[in-house]
Amino acid sequence: MNFSHHLRSIQRTSGSLLCIGLDTDPRRMPRILAGSRDAATEFNRRIIDATHDLVCAYKLNLAFYEAMGEPGRRCLKKTLAEIPDGIISIGDAKRGDIGNSAESYASSLFDDYRFTACTVSPYMGEDSVVPFLRNTERGVFILAVTSNPGAKDFQYLNVRGRPLYEQVIAKSRRWNTKKNCGLVVGATRPKELRRVRELAGNMPILIPGIGAQGGDLRSAVRFGTDGRGEMAIINASRSVIYASSGGDFAGAARSEAMKLRDEITRHREKLLM
Amino acid sequence: MNFSHHLRSIQRTSGSLLCIGLDTDPRRMPRILAGSRDAATEFNRRIIDATHDLVCAYKLNLAFYEAMGEPGRRCLKKTLAEIPDGIISIGDAKRGDIGNSAESYASSLFDDYRFTACTVSPYMGEDSVVPFLRNTERGVFILAVTSNPGAKDFQYLNVRGRPLYEQVIAKSRRWNTKKNCGLVVGATRPKELRRVRELAGNMPILIPGIGAQGGDLRSAVRFGTDGRGEMAIINASRSVIYASSGGDFAGAARSEAMKLRDEITRHREKLLM
Numbered sequence: 001m002n003f004s005h006h007l008r009s010i011q012r013t014s015g016s017l018l019c020i021g022l023d024t025d026p027r028r029m030p031r032i033l034a035g036s037r038d039a040a041t042e043f044n045r046r047i048i049d050a051t052h053d054l055v056c057a058y059k060l061n062l063a064f065y066e067a068m069g070e071p072g073r074r075c076l077k078k079t080l081a082e083i084p085d086g087i088i089s090i091g092d093a094k095r096g097d098i099g100n101s102a103e104s105y106a107s108s109l110f111d112d113y114r115f116t117a118c119t120v121s122p123y124m125g126e127d128s129v130v131p132f133l134r135n136t137e138r139g140v141f142i143l144a145v146t147s148n149p150g151a152k153d154f155q156y157l158n159v160r161g162r163p164l165y166e167q168v169i170a171k172s173r174r175w176n177t178k179k180n181c182g183l184v185v186g187a188t189r190p191k192e193l194r195r196v197r198e199l200a201g202n203m204p205i206l207i208p209g210i211g212a213q214g215g216d217l218r219s220a221v222r223f224g225t226d227g228r229g230e231m232a233i234i235n236a237s238r239s240v241i242y243a244s245s246g247g248d249f250a251g252a253a254r255s256e257a258m259k260l261r262d263e264i265t266r267h268r269e270k271l272l273m
Numbered sequence: 274m275n276f277s278h279h280l281r282s283i284q285r286t287s288g289s290l291l292c293i294g295l296d297t298d299p300r301r302m303p304r305i306l307a308g309s310r311d312a313a314t315e316f317n318r319r320i321i322d323a324t325h326d327l328v329c330a331y332k333l334n335l336a337f338y339e340a341m342g343e344p345g346r347r348c349l350k351k352t353l354a355e356i357p358d359g360i361i362s363i364g365d366a367k368r369g370d371i372g373n374s375a376e377s378y379a380s381s382l383f384d385d386y387r388f389t390a391c392t393v394s395p396y397m398g399e400d401s402v403v404p405f406l407r408n409t410e411r412g413v414f415i416l417a418v419t420s421n422p423g424a425k426d427f428q429y430l431n432v433r434g435r436p437l438y439e440q441v442i443a444k445s446r447r448w449n450t451k452k453n454c455g456l457v458v459g460a461t462r463p464k465e466l467r468r469v470r471e472l473a474g475n476m477p478i479l480i481p482g483i484g485a486q487g488g489d490l491r492s493a494v495r496f497g498t499d500g501r502g503e504m505a506i507i508n509a510s511r512s513v514i515y516a517s518s519g520g521d522f523a524g525a526a527r528s529e530a531m532k533l534r535d536e537i538t539r540h541r542e543k544l545l546m
Contacts, residue, residue, distance in 0.1 A: 023374075063370055063377035069385045073343055096394055097336055097367050098421040101296075104336035112342045121369055123396045123416055125423020143396055148371040150398025153444055157432045164430065164437070171426055213371075 003117065003139035003180035004231075007204050010056045010086050011230050017221070017268070018261045019057035019090065020253075021208065021237025022047065022079060023064050032247045040068065043249075044079040047241055050250040051257045057088035059208070059235050060115075080113060088116045090206065090233075094143060095132075096121035102131040110138050117141060119184055119206070122168045129175055136178040139204065144168050144196055147186025147209030165192070169199045182206060185224070187215025187234070194223035202226040204233060210260070211239025217260070221267035229268040236260055276390065276412035276453035277504075280477050283329045283359050284503050290494070290541070291534045292330040292363070293526075294481065294510025295320065295352060296337050305520040313341065316522075317352040320514055323523035327530045330361035332481070332508050333388075353386060361389045363479065363506075367416060369394035375404040383411050390414060392457055392479070395441045402448055409451040412477065417441050417469055420459025420482030438465070442472045455479060458497070460488025460507070467496035475499040477506060483533070484512025490533070494540035502541040509533055 001009070011017055024040045033039040048058065060079065065072035083089050091113060095105040109118045110132075117139030120129055132140040144165045145155055155165045172181055182204035185193045189209075196205065207224050209215035217234070224232030240260070244252030274282070284290055297313045306312040321331065333352065338345035356362050364386060368378040382391045383405075390412030393402055405413040417438045418428055428438045445454055455477035458466045462482075469478065480497050482488035490507070497505030513533070517525030 025377075061370070061374055061377075063368075063374035063381070066381040067377035067385070069381075070343065070346055073346060092370075094368070094370050094394075094397075095336075096369075096396075097334070097365075098419065098423075101334055101336035104334075104340035108336070108339040108342075112340070121367075121394045121396050123369075123394050123427060124367075124419050124421060125426030125428070127421050127423040129423075146371065146397050148397060148400050150371075150400040150402070153398030154396060154437070154440060155398070157437065157440060159430045159432055159437075164427070164432075167427060167430060 002136050004204060006116070006137070007056070007088060007139065008230055010088060013086070014053070014056050015265065016054055016056050016261045017225070017232050017234050017264050018055045018257060019059050019233045019235040020047070020051055020055050020240050020257060021059045021061065021235050022241065023061050023237040024241065025064055026068060028242060030245045030247065030249045038071070038075065041075045041078045044075070045082050046250040047253050048082045050254040052084050052087060054254070054257045054261045055087065057090055057233050058083055059090040059092050061092040076113060080115070088139070090141070091115035091118040094119050094121045096124045096128045098124065099127040099131065102128045106132045110135060119143065122171070126171070126175060133175060133178060133181055136180050139180050139182055141182040141184045141206045142168060142172045144183040145185045145189045145192045147188045147213050147215060151186065166199060169196060173200065173203070176203060184208065187220045188213055190216050190219030190223055193219060197223055197226070202231055204231045206233045206235065208235040210234055211236040217263055218267050221264055222271060225268065225271065229272050234264060275409050277477065279389070279410070280329070280361060280412065281503055283361060286359070287326070287329050288538065289327055289329050289534045290498070290505050290507050290537050291328045291530060292332050292506045292508040293320070293324055293328050293513050293530060294332045294334065294508050295514065296334050296510040297514065298337055299341060301515060303518045303520065303522045311344070311348065314348045314351045317348070318355050319523040320526050321355045323527040324530045325357050325360060327527070327534045328360065330363055330506050331356055332363040332365050334365040349386060353388070361412070363414070364388035364391040367392050367394045369397045369401045371397065372400040372404060375401045379405045383408060392416065399444070399448060406448060406451060406454055409453050412453050412455055414455040414457045414479045415441060415445045417456040418458045418462045418465045420461045420486050420488060424459065439472060442469060446473065446476070449476065457481065460493045461486055463489050463492030463496055466492060470496055470499070475504055477504045479506045479508065481508040483507055484509040490536055491540050494537055495544060498541065498544065502545050507537060
């Protein structure tokens, strides 16, 4: 199934635009998992068990898993195997390299790990992005406006009267010949998100930065969704997975995820009234 | 030792600005290694054995190793263990992510793999780069002008009368408080390389794109080095490591590397006359 159709379909069946970011840090594991041989995988398994009916996607930032070395790699694979069919898995890798290297990265993320989608960095241009876009079933989210303070260093530079990120969007639209390309816009940037949605048509937008990073949920829904209140993937990571460090961490994650999902639903309902 | 001093020192003791890119692709292994249980590692070991007196650095593009899955990870580590002390190892990873993720990537590259240096992508700005710069012994090469066709998509966009990459250089200089920051400029961009060297003072410049990508060696030396004919790291990958697919592949790599090193030396001598 084409990635955009897949996304629309899971957002409809789940009734959710929520994505949970499994930014799993072995130093932050609840004490109850201290005896586990593979605490990070067990942590992810319990979070997924407790939340999979509330989300359209899980996002795994590869930085956290690579920092664990080889066990991190195995944890990634085991975690991906826990995600139920239909739910989208996003490899948040932000790769970007020349053509033949980009092909290798795409092969790693899509063929070896078997993520449904990934994030890529635009700085190196077309031949660094296109290898990821070849398989129409796999989604590719190109960094446009990021949620971090450093976003201002380059993304907002004035190019012919417009910020640089608008050039990224224009090019991304051109590269999106297979309808599997999306954009990343931080939830901490509501004004920019509104503008990106205007420019991006109904491309999917991945919106990180809710929760620990302080992004605004109402704006994420209002400005991030397309005309049908869909195609925004709203990600929260630390605020959900570390909602509690107690024995009930998975239950606490579920409560937090449910709160977010319901809040998103309320904002969508207002939008579609 | 501070990274810049380290680089200057190895370039003087080796008499070489050459870096060999170990872009090792299991599908391109010489037939003589067909019986080997770990052909990629054996390939790298033989290339390093045959060339280590001719180079100041080896560059390993992580894309190739990640595409191999877990064996690629082990191959990376074993290969790094083969590189003699003093020679710089560059993890060509082009990472770029928000602060806490960037810290994880830095930890993976510098603490787990123990690369001497790495490459990073600038698109996400200061907090995505600074975590890599914390340890003054480790070098960080920020992508400025890349060798691939897609470089034109964003890097050359006009920002206040100057190409975007000049903004990257200006910021990089500001972030370079520990004298361990360098830049990446493709050898296919001689005019831009000249300009980058003017702007970058004596920052190290990593120059890929010699050989298979068609970059010009004379310009790389002439425009890439600092006033002392140093601080350029000139990288060739495929043209060296795949110089022959026969049983003598390591000897052929040595011949090719020696030719490049000597040609670089001749250009340096002309420059310093």
